[in-house]
Amino acid sequence: MAQVWALSLAVASLAIGMLGVLGVWLCYLFEAVARGGAPPAAPPPQAEEEVEADDVKNGLSEAELTRLGGVCVPESADGEEDEEETLCPICLDAMEPGRPVRVLPGCNRAFHRDCVDRWLAISPRCPVCNVWAVPPSPATAPPAPKIAWGS
Structure with missing residues:
Protein backbone atom coordinates (compact mmCIF):
# COMPACT_ATOMS: atom_id res chain seq x y z
CA MET A 1 0.00 0.00 0.00
CA ALA A 2 2.88 2.39 0.78
CA GLN A 3 4.43 1.79 -2.64
CA VAL A 4 1.19 2.64 -4.42
CA TRP A 5 0.90 5.81 -2.35
CA ALA A 6 4.50 6.86 -3.21
CA LEU A 7 3.95 6.15 -6.92
CA SER A 8 0.71 8.16 -6.94
CA LEU A 9 2.47 11.06 -5.22
CA ALA A 10 5.32 10.98 -7.77
CA VAL A 11 2.93 10.95 -10.74
CA ALA A 12 0.87 13.79 -9.25
CA SER A 13 4.02 15.87 -8.61
CA LEU A 14 5.22 15.31 -12.16
CA ALA A 15 1.83 16.31 -13.58
CA ILE A 16 1.69 19.49 -11.46
CA GLY A 17 5.25 20.41 -12.56
CA MET A 18 4.40 19.94 -16.23
CA LEU A 19 1.24 22.04 -15.83
CA GLY A 20 3.35 24.78 -14.23
CA VAL A 21 5.80 24.80 -17.15
CA LEU A 22 2.90 24.84 -19.63
CA GLY A 23 1.32 27.77 -17.75
CA VAL A 24 4.53 29.81 -17.83
CA TRP A 25 4.95 29.12 -21.55
CA LEU A 26 1.34 30.17 -22.28
CA CYS A 27 1.82 33.41 -20.31
CA TYR A 28 4.93 34.18 -22.36
CA LEU A 29 3.07 33.41 -25.59
CA PHE A 30 0.11 35.64 -24.70
CA GLU A 31 2.42 38.50 -23.69
CA ALA A 32 4.33 38.21 -26.97
CA VAL A 33 1.09 38.37 -28.95
CA ALA A 34 -0.12 41.35 -26.90
CA ARG A 35 3.12 43.25 -27.65
CA GLY A 36 2.65 42.92 -31.38
CA GLY A 37 3.79 39.38 -31.96
CA ALA A 38 6.11 39.59 -34.92
CA PRO A 39 9.78 40.31 -34.31
CA PRO A 40 11.15 43.51 -35.86
CA ALA A 41 11.98 43.24 -39.53
CA ALA A 42 15.61 42.99 -40.58
CA PRO A 43 17.12 46.16 -42.07
CA PRO A 44 17.26 46.21 -45.87
CA PRO A 45 20.54 44.92 -47.33
CA GLN A 46 23.09 47.52 -48.38
CA ALA A 47 23.80 48.11 -52.01
CA GLU A 48 26.94 46.36 -53.26
CA GLU A 49 28.64 49.71 -53.96
CA GLU A 50 28.16 50.83 -50.34
CA VAL A 51 29.63 47.60 -48.96
CA GLU A 52 32.68 47.89 -51.21
CA ALA A 53 33.16 51.53 -50.24
CA ASP A 54 33.09 50.56 -46.54
CA ASP A 55 35.68 47.81 -47.08
CA VAL A 56 38.02 50.11 -48.97
CA LYS A 57 37.61 52.79 -46.31
CA ASN A 58 38.80 50.44 -43.53
CA GLY A 59 42.03 49.24 -45.15
CA LEU A 60 45.00 50.96 -46.74
CA SER A 61 44.91 52.24 -50.31
CA GLU A 62 47.54 51.42 -52.93
CA ALA A 63 49.17 54.82 -52.36
CA GLU A 64 49.34 54.21 -48.60
CA LEU A 65 50.86 50.77 -49.17
CA THR A 66 53.50 52.33 -51.41
CA ARG A 67 54.28 55.00 -48.77
CA LEU A 68 54.42 52.31 -46.06
CA GLY A 69 57.68 50.95 -47.49
CA GLY A 70 59.51 48.22 -45.62
CA VAL A 71 59.80 46.02 -48.72
CA CYS A 72 62.97 44.04 -49.26
CA VAL A 73 63.92 41.01 -51.31
CA PRO A 74 66.02 38.56 -49.30
CA GLU A 75 68.93 37.04 -51.14
CA SER A 76 70.21 33.53 -50.71
CA ALA A 77 72.95 33.08 -48.13
CA ASP A 78 76.19 31.75 -49.57
CA GLY A 79 76.50 28.34 -47.98
CA GLU A 80 74.91 29.45 -44.72
CA GLU A 81 71.79 27.53 -43.82
CA ASP A 82 69.58 28.68 -40.95
CA GLU A 83 68.66 25.91 -38.58
CA GLU A 84 65.20 27.40 -38.16
CA GLU A 85 63.23 28.37 -41.25
CA THR A 86 61.37 31.70 -41.07
CA LEU A 87 57.68 31.44 -42.00
CA CYS A 88 55.16 34.03 -43.12
CA PRO A 89 52.60 34.24 -40.27
CA ILE A 90 49.74 34.64 -42.76
CA CYS A 91 50.27 31.79 -45.26
CA LEU A 92 52.74 29.75 -43.14
CA ASP A 93 55.00 29.36 -46.17
CA ALA A 94 58.77 29.79 -45.95
CA MET A 95 60.43 33.12 -46.63
CA GLU A 96 62.27 32.16 -49.79
CA PRO A 97 65.15 34.10 -51.31
CA GLY A 98 63.97 36.34 -54.13
CA ARG A 99 60.37 36.66 -52.89
CA PRO A 100 59.53 40.21 -51.69
CA VAL A 101 59.02 40.64 -47.95
CA ARG A 102 57.34 43.58 -46.18
CA VAL A 103 58.31 44.53 -42.62
CA LEU A 104 55.60 46.51 -40.83
CA PRO A 105 57.02 49.63 -39.14
CA GLY A 106 54.67 49.46 -36.16
CA CYS A 107 55.81 46.06 -34.88
CA ASN A 108 58.77 44.99 -37.09
CA ARG A 109 57.09 41.74 -38.15
CA ALA A 110 57.97 40.34 -41.58
CA PHE A 111 55.42 38.91 -44.04
CA HIS A 112 55.35 38.01 -47.71
CA ARG A 113 54.51 41.29 -49.43
CA ASP A 114 51.56 39.89 -51.38
CA CYS A 115 50.09 38.22 -48.25
CA ALA A 133 50.69 49.28 -39.51
CA VAL A 134 50.89 53.01 -40.13
CA PRO A 135 51.35 55.03 -36.93
CA PRO A 136 48.83 57.90 -36.76
CA SER A 137 50.24 61.24 -37.80
CA PRO A 138 50.54 63.92 -35.08
CA ALA A 139 47.85 65.97 -36.87
CA THR A 140 45.25 63.17 -36.62
CA ALA A 141 46.32 61.74 -33.25
CA PRO A 142 44.21 62.73 -30.24
CA PRO A 143 45.90 65.18 -27.87
CA ALA A 144 47.75 63.69 -24.93
CA PRO A 145 46.01 64.22 -21.60
CA LYS A 146 47.53 66.84 -19.30
CA ILE A 147 48.61 65.40 -15.97
CA ALA A 148 49.10 67.71 -13.02
CA TRP A 149 51.76 66.35 -10.69
CA GLY A 150 51.75 67.36 -7.05
CA SER A 151 48.48 69.28 -7.18
Missing part, protein backbone atom coordinates in the same frame (compact mmCIF):
# COMPACT_ATOMS: atom_id res chain seq x y z
CA VAL A 116 50.29 41.29 -46.01
CA ASP A 117 49.20 43.69 -48.76
CA ARG A 118 45.97 41.71 -49.18
CA TRP A 119 45.49 41.89 -45.40
CA LEU A 120 46.28 45.62 -45.18
CA ALA A 121 43.76 46.36 -47.95
CA ILE A 122 41.10 45.13 -45.49
CA SER A 123 42.52 46.21 -42.13
CA PRO A 124 45.21 48.80 -41.30
CA ARG A 125 46.51 46.72 -38.36
CA CYS A 126 49.09 43.94 -38.05
CA PRO A 127 47.38 40.53 -38.47
CA VAL A 128 49.42 39.08 -35.58
CA CYS A 129 49.59 41.70 -32.82
CA ASN A 130 46.90 44.21 -33.92
CA VAL A 131 49.32 47.18 -33.82
CA TRP A 132 48.65 49.92 -36.37
Whole structure:
Protein backbone atom coordinates (compact mmCIF):
# COMPACT_ATOMS: atom_id res chain seq x y z
CA MET A 1 0.00 0.00 0.00
CA ALA A 2 2.88 2.39 0.78
CA GLN A 3 4.43 1.79 -2.64
CA VAL A 4 1.19 2.64 -4.42
CA TRP A 5 0.90 5.81 -2.35
CA ALA A 6 4.50 6.86 -3.21
CA LEU A 7 3.95 6.15 -6.92
CA SER A 8 0.71 8.16 -6.94
CA LEU A 9 2.47 11.06 -5.22
CA ALA A 10 5.32 10.98 -7.77
CA VAL A 11 2.93 10.95 -10.74
CA ALA A 12 0.87 13.79 -9.25
CA SER A 13 4.02 15.87 -8.61
CA LEU A 14 5.22 15.31 -12.16
CA ALA A 15 1.83 16.31 -13.58
CA ILE A 16 1.69 19.49 -11.46
CA GLY A 17 5.25 20.41 -12.56
CA MET A 18 4.40 19.94 -16.23
CA LEU A 19 1.24 22.04 -15.83
CA GLY A 20 3.35 24.78 -14.23
CA VAL A 21 5.80 24.80 -17.15
CA LEU A 22 2.90 24.84 -19.63
CA GLY A 23 1.32 27.77 -17.75
CA VAL A 24 4.53 29.81 -17.83
CA TRP A 25 4.95 29.12 -21.55
CA LEU A 26 1.34 30.17 -22.28
CA CYS A 27 1.82 33.41 -20.31
CA TYR A 28 4.93 34.18 -22.36
CA LEU A 29 3.07 33.41 -25.59
CA PHE A 30 0.11 35.64 -24.70
CA GLU A 31 2.42 38.50 -23.69
CA ALA A 32 4.33 38.21 -26.97
CA VAL A 33 1.09 38.37 -28.95
CA ALA A 34 -0.12 41.35 -26.90
CA ARG A 35 3.12 43.25 -27.65
CA GLY A 36 2.65 42.92 -31.38
CA GLY A 37 3.79 39.38 -31.96
CA ALA A 38 6.11 39.59 -34.92
CA PRO A 39 9.78 40.31 -34.31
CA PRO A 40 11.15 43.51 -35.86
CA ALA A 41 11.98 43.24 -39.53
CA ALA A 42 15.61 42.99 -40.58
CA PRO A 43 17.12 46.16 -42.07
CA PRO A 44 17.26 46.21 -45.87
CA PRO A 45 20.54 44.92 -47.33
CA GLN A 46 23.09 47.52 -48.38
CA ALA A 47 23.80 48.11 -52.01
CA GLU A 48 26.94 46.36 -53.26
CA GLU A 49 28.64 49.71 -53.96
CA GLU A 50 28.16 50.83 -50.34
CA VAL A 51 29.63 47.60 -48.96
CA GLU A 52 32.68 47.89 -51.21
CA ALA A 53 33.16 51.53 -50.24
CA ASP A 54 33.09 50.56 -46.54
CA ASP A 55 35.68 47.81 -47.08
CA VAL A 56 38.02 50.11 -48.97
CA LYS A 57 37.61 52.79 -46.31
CA ASN A 58 38.80 50.44 -43.53
CA GLY A 59 42.03 49.24 -45.15
CA LEU A 60 45.00 50.96 -46.74
CA SER A 61 44.91 52.24 -50.31
CA GLU A 62 47.54 51.42 -52.93
CA ALA A 63 49.17 54.82 -52.36
CA GLU A 64 49.34 54.21 -48.60
CA LEU A 65 50.86 50.77 -49.17
CA THR A 66 53.50 52.33 -51.41
CA ARG A 67 54.28 55.00 -48.77
CA LEU A 68 54.42 52.31 -46.06
CA GLY A 69 57.68 50.95 -47.49
CA GLY A 70 59.51 48.22 -45.62
CA VAL A 71 59.80 46.02 -48.72
CA CYS A 72 62.97 44.04 -49.26
CA VAL A 73 63.92 41.01 -51.31
CA PRO A 74 66.02 38.56 -49.30
CA GLU A 75 68.93 37.04 -51.14
CA SER A 76 70.21 33.53 -50.71
CA ALA A 77 72.95 33.08 -48.13
CA ASP A 78 76.19 31.75 -49.57
CA GLY A 79 76.50 28.34 -47.98
CA GLU A 80 74.91 29.45 -44.72
CA GLU A 81 71.79 27.53 -43.82
CA ASP A 82 69.58 28.68 -40.95
CA GLU A 83 68.66 25.91 -38.58
CA GLU A 84 65.20 27.40 -38.16
CA GLU A 85 63.23 28.37 -41.25
CA THR A 86 61.37 31.70 -41.07
CA LEU A 87 57.68 31.44 -42.00
CA CYS A 88 55.16 34.03 -43.12
CA PRO A 89 52.60 34.24 -40.27
CA ILE A 90 49.74 34.64 -42.76
CA CYS A 91 50.27 31.79 -45.26
CA LEU A 92 52.74 29.75 -43.14
CA ASP A 93 55.00 29.36 -46.17
CA ALA A 94 58.77 29.79 -45.95
CA MET A 95 60.43 33.12 -46.63
CA GLU A 96 62.27 32.16 -49.79
CA PRO A 97 65.15 34.10 -51.31
CA GLY A 98 63.97 36.34 -54.13
CA ARG A 99 60.37 36.66 -52.89
CA PRO A 100 59.53 40.21 -51.69
CA VAL A 101 59.02 40.64 -47.95
CA ARG A 102 57.34 43.58 -46.18
CA VAL A 103 58.31 44.53 -42.62
CA LEU A 104 55.60 46.51 -40.83
CA PRO A 105 57.02 49.63 -39.14
CA GLY A 106 54.67 49.46 -36.16
CA CYS A 107 55.81 46.06 -34.88
CA ASN A 108 58.77 44.99 -37.09
CA ARG A 109 57.09 41.74 -38.15
CA ALA A 110 57.97 40.34 -41.58
CA PHE A 111 55.42 38.91 -44.04
CA HIS A 112 55.35 38.01 -47.71
CA ARG A 113 54.51 41.29 -49.43
CA ASP A 114 51.56 39.89 -51.38
CA CYS A 115 50.09 38.22 -48.25
CA VAL A 116 50.29 41.29 -46.01
CA ASP A 117 49.20 43.69 -48.76
CA ARG A 118 45.97 41.71 -49.18
CA TRP A 119 45.49 41.89 -45.40
CA LEU A 120 46.28 45.62 -45.18
CA ALA A 121 43.76 46.36 -47.95
CA ILE A 122 41.10 45.13 -45.49
CA SER A 123 42.52 46.21 -42.13
CA PRO A 124 45.21 48.80 -41.30
CA ARG A 125 46.51 46.72 -38.36
CA CYS A 126 49.09 43.94 -38.05
CA PRO A 127 47.38 40.53 -38.47
CA VAL A 128 49.42 39.08 -35.58
CA CYS A 129 49.59 41.70 -32.82
CA ASN A 130 46.90 44.21 -33.92
CA VAL A 131 49.32 47.18 -33.82
CA TRP A 132 48.65 49.92 -36.37
CA ALA A 133 50.69 49.28 -39.51
CA VAL A 134 50.89 53.01 -40.13
CA PRO A 135 51.35 55.03 -36.93
CA PRO A 136 48.83 57.90 -36.76
CA SER A 137 50.24 61.24 -37.80
CA PRO A 138 50.54 63.92 -35.08
CA ALA A 139 47.85 65.97 -36.87
CA THR A 140 45.25 63.17 -36.62
CA ALA A 141 46.32 61.74 -33.25
CA PRO A 142 44.21 62.73 -30.24
CA PRO A 143 45.90 65.18 -27.87
CA ALA A 144 47.75 63.69 -24.93
CA PRO A 145 46.01 64.22 -21.60
CA LYS A 146 47.53 66.84 -19.30
CA ILE A 147 48.61 65.40 -15.97
CA ALA A 148 49.10 67.71 -13.02
CA TRP A 149 51.76 66.35 -10.69
CA GLY A 150 51.75 67.36 -7.05
CA SER A 151 48.48 69.28 -7.18
